[in-house]
Amino acid sequence: MAIFAWNESYSVRVRPMDEQHKKLFDIINELAEAMKKGKGDGVVRDTVEQLAVYTRTHFLQEEALMRKAAYPGLAAHQEQHRKLMADVEQYKRALEEGHSASPVTLLNFVRQWLVHHIRESDKAYSDHLNANGVQ
Numbered sequence: 001m002a003i004f005a006w007n008e009s010y011s012v013r014v015r016p017m018d019e020q021h022k023k024l025f026d027i028i029n030e031l032a033e034a035m036k037k038g039k040g041d042g043v044v045r046d047t048v049e050q051l052a053v054y055t056r057t058h059f060l061q062e063e064a065l066m067r068k069a070a071y072p073g074l075a076a077h078q079e080q081h082r083k084l085m086a087d088v089e090q091y092k093r094a095l096e097e098g099h100s101a102s103p104v105t106l107l108n109f110v111r112q113w114l115v116h117h118i119r120e121s122d123k124a125y126s127d128h129l130n131a132n133g134v135q
Contacts, residue, residue, distance in 0.1 A: 002032075010115075016061065023054060035103050041100070048101070051110065059081040066125055068134065070132070071125050087109070
């Protein structure tokens with residue numbers, strides 16, 4: 001059972017974005033499951049790599065939908081995306097340089113960012129995108 005379950009409170013009412021957000025929850029839950037089995041350290045690198053690849057793809061698609069709908073908050077939203085990508089890249093670089101990363105720290109960082117970003121920033125575009133035909 002997932003410790004970090006997606007539910008309707010996270011829905012932005014844009015089907016492709018909800019599906020992609022669910023995938024981000026899956027990535028976090030894979031790390032949490034490994035931690036419960038005492039194998040968190042062994043999956044940190046893979047988790048960071050998955051986050052780097054998947055968030056880049058997700059952000060590009062999300063920003064394209066915002067652009068299509070002429071969302072007025074696009075620039076600020078892109079800045080939030082750039083910040084997260086920089087943080088994930090920093091984790092990646094540290095691991096590549098041989099530093100260790102705490103699975104607990106990584107899990108908490110991603111979970112807090114994702115909850116905050118979806119429930120506040122992403123929900124802010126929901127009505128605008130829906131009103132402009134993006135569902």
